[in-house]
Amino acid sequence: MTISRRDVLLGATATAALVPLAARAQTSEVVIGVIYPFSGGSAQQGVDAQKAYETALEVINKDTDFDLPLAKGEGLPGLGGAKVRLVFADHQADPQKGRAEAERLITQEKVAAIIGTYQSAVAVTVSQICERYQIPFVSADNSSPSLHRRGLKYYFRAAPHDEMYSAAMFDFFDAMKKKGTKIETLSLFHEDTIFGTDSGNAQAKIAGERGYKIVTDIKYRANSPSLSAEVQQLKTANADVLMPSSYTTDGILLVKTMAELGYKPNAIVAQDAGFSEKALYDAVGDKLEGVISRGTFSLDLAQKRPMVGKINAMFKARSGKDFNDLTSRQFMGLIILADAISRAKSTDGEKIRDALAATDIPGEQTIMPWKRVKFDEAGQNNDADPVLLQYVGGKFVTIFPPQAAIAEAIWPMK
């Protein structure tokens, strides 16, 4: 079923005629749509994301004394203290369902903006719908580089994308080589949706530029019942570094299969996603001592910025988990979006867009190790510095870049 533009216009006109004028003039509530997988294979990410957004909502709607935008005072000051309300929608990791839900949120729920989506493949369709309706879309945790390169006016991403992450990994390799570590050959292992594909392409490109040899580049089918054949090829190639880009389920299966087939790489440097998930470490953490994953968040930051620890405690009270790479980005995404709405002093899509484009938040006023939040013309924040984290003794420590690191990298991993 498709809804034509005419139907939507008719519907919107009819609704506008019915809603009393007074109710529209005074905004006591701003509605933001949150699109995540709440059922299906990635439902856990949706459930965790919901907790992250609810934590951000508490910071925005209640009076807290953090050094974050909107933390002090209740609600959005630019809209007379209007409260933010979130409407959650389930895209089931399906780009087409994402498209339909985005359309529903905009036309039925009258959201002022949309935030999402975990899977980059879904962000593609959701952001297209938002563009059509001129509703801002904040891509909180999608990392595919191609997302902001589609000429969309209403697309914004405060977090790094996979080219920035991959560049950080290679910066790290370069630094390790200078210290005398042998890193010459790489095995890429990535899933076949937009996240894995973009990540693999970015890594292959940078490896070529910096003179690393890719001995095998395996693109595998996501959610395969078996990864034996793939792991067999990784084992045969036996590169200095294995670089996986996998979601959680495949990540677990990959690590289990590696153990079964007797493949122990010198080092694993992962493109986050599944490798930032508690579930993965609960399942196979014993086999991952020393694994390195890129990230955009590190709890170590709490040592320098105490509010990070306090906000993490708020999140932990809700979810039973520490912030990870994904949930921290989701939290920050909503703060940035709500701040823009407040500065726009309006729930009009175009005015919020302009306010987002004018965003300039110093890094200290975030919970991330970023320089600042400022979007370029494509809606990408280029000042979001990635970090590399190493899983040591059951937790992650920051090992790169040097200014953020609190420990030296352990190499080989064990």
Place this chain on the structure above:
Amino acid sequence: MTAQAIIQSLASGLLMGLLYGLIAVGLALIFGLMDVVNFAHGEFLMIAMYASFFLFAFFAIDPLLSAPLVAAALFVFGAVVYLLIVRFAMRAKANAGMVQIFSTFGLAIVMRGLAQFFFTPDYRSIPQSWLGGKTISVAGIFLPEPQLIGALVSILAFAGLYFFIHRTDFGRALEATREDPGAVALVGIDKNRVFALGWGLGAALVGLAGAIMAVFFYIYPDVGASFALIAYVTVALGGFGSVFGAFAGGIIVGLVEAVTALVLPPSLKSVGIYAVYLLVVFIRPRGLFGSM
């Protein structure tokens, strides 16, 4: 590509294929008996994996020991599903096929939803079991113990099923009911009882598979979907209604998958399965061992 890599792939494919066969046999049994496709077959597998997981988490019963328990529980569950749902769906006068499809399909969605509600969508896995993570290495070929035991159980279960169908009274009643459900009533066989038994057996077999897989696979509410599709192809490839065909089909699918991943990019490995399937259907529409 070394000879070792080829042998390793074939060995992994065979071990996986035997499990695919075990999963598919239950589906084939039910279809052969009463022409009903159980669209909740993958969810039966999922429930079995959770059962195995919880028995391990709460009572520290190793999946190897709990497998018979899980199979027995799934037997009861399968029979109950027949008595409470499928029996009524089969009475439909209009659109009988559709009613059957939607009743088991609906059951699948309900089971998935309930699993997500009660067990949360978290990914579980059994970290330490007797077999978990252990591997036998023969001349550089790695044979993971959980899969080896799984393959052994598959063969035993299939042999047991074969014996049951061909050598026992109940098995004969099963075969007779399958041949002519109307006529068996005349000789005093309760059709409903036989069908319930068939559902119970089918569920018990997939239960066995799930219990063993819990050791080396991750567990979450949607896990059945990855395997169910393969099970349907396996049944169709082996021949609708043929229990032996389903088992052989599983082995073929496992091997084809492994070989395809060896010669083509791994993201295309299921292409091999479907290509072989299309070829078989083209040459022999009833499937390799189909009798219809």
